[in-house]
Amino acid sequence: DSGVTQTPKHLITATGQRVTLRCSPRSGDLSVYWYQQSLDQGLQFLIQYYNGEERAKGNILERFSAQQFPDLHSELNLSSLELGDSALYFCASSVELGQTDTQYFGPGTRLTVL
Amino acid sequence: GQQVMQIPQYQHVQEGEDFTTYCNSSTTLSNIQWYKQRPGGHPVFLIQLVKSGEVKKQKRLTFQFGEAKKNSSLHITATQTTDVGTYFCAGPKSGNTPLVFGKGTRLSVIA
Numbered sequence: 001d002s003g004v005t006q007t008p009k010h011l012i013t014a015t016g017q018r019v020t021l022r023c024s025p026r027s028g029d030l031s032v033y034w035y036q037q038s039l040d041q042g043l044q045f046l047i048q049y050y051n052g053e054e055r056a057k058g059n060i061l062e063r064f065s066a067q068q069f070p071d072l073h074s075e076l077n078l079s080s081l082e083l084g085d086s087a088l089y090f091c092a093s094s095v096e097l098g099q100t101d102t103q104y105f106g107p108g109t110r111l112t113v114l
Numbered sequence: 115g116q117q118v119m120q121i122p123q124y125q126h127v128q129e130g131e132d133f134t135t136y137c138n139s140s141t142t143l144s145n146i147q148w149y150k151q152r153p154g155g156h157p158v159f160l161i162q163l164v165k166s167g168e169v170k171k172q173k174r175l176t177f178q179f180g181e182a183k184k185n186s187s188l189h190i191t192a193t194q195t196t197d198v199g200t201y202f203c204a205g206p207k208s209g210n211t212p213l214v215f216g217k218g219t220r221l222s223v224i225a
Contacts, residue, residue, distance in 0.1 A: 002156070033212055042217035043157065043202065056212050090156060100145050100164065102214065105156040 003027065006091050006105035007082045012112045018079040021109045025072055025093030032074040033053070033064055033103060037088040049074055078111070086113045118205055120216035128224050133190040135219035137203035144206055146179055146186045147213065152199040160188075160201075193223045 045058035049068035
C-alpha cells in the first residue's frame with residue numbers, strides 16, 4: 001500500500017459525459033501528479049500540482065482539467081469524453097517537486113467510455 | 115523535447131534465465147529512477163541512481179547508470195515468476211520538472 005488513494009476504482013460512462021477522478025496523496029506529500037496509461041502504453045504525464053498550485057503540464061487535453069485543494073487532495077476532471085479517453089488514470093504523490101523525489105502511485109482509476 | 119527510450123518493449127524468458135532492459139535518454143540526466151508495475155497493479159518505485167557509472171544491487175536485480183548519465187540498465191539474474199511485470203525507467207526533463215517515463219519493458223517469465 002503506497003498510501004495514495006484514488007476513487008473510484010472503476011468508472012463506466014458514455015461519450016460526451018463528464019467525470020471527476022479523485023486522489024488523496026500520502027500524508028505529508030505536497031506534490032500530486034496525474035498520469036494516463038492506455039492499453040500497452042507507457043505512462044503519459046498529464047499535470048502536476050504542488051501545494052495547491054499548478055507546476056507542470058504534460059500532454060493534457062483542453063477537455064481535461066485538474067486542481068489541488070487546500071487539504072492537498074486533487075481532482076482530475078474529464079469532459080466531453082471520447083472513446084479514446086478509456087484508460088487507466090494514475091495519481092502519484094511526492095514529498096516535494098524536486099527531480100530526485102520518488103513518486104508513490106495510487107491504485108488507479110480505470111475509465112471505460114462506451 | 116527530451117525522450118526516454120526503453121528496449122526491448124517485450125521480453126519472454128524461461129524461468130531461471132537472465133533478463134536485461136535498457137533505457138536511453140536524448141539528454142544527460144541528473145538522476146534516473148526505475149519502477150515496476152505488476153499486471154493489474156500500479157507502478158512501484160524500485161531504485162534511484164544519481165552518480166555517473168553508479169551500480170546498485172537489490173538481491174537478483176542490478177541497476178547501472180552510464181558514465182555519460184544518458185543511459186541505464188536493469189539486469190535480473192535467474193528470473194522467477196515473481197519478476198513478471200513491466201519495468202519503467204524515468205528521468206527528469208529539466209530543472210524542477212516531473213519525471214519522463216519510458217514506455218517500459220514488459221517481462222513474461224515462463225515456468
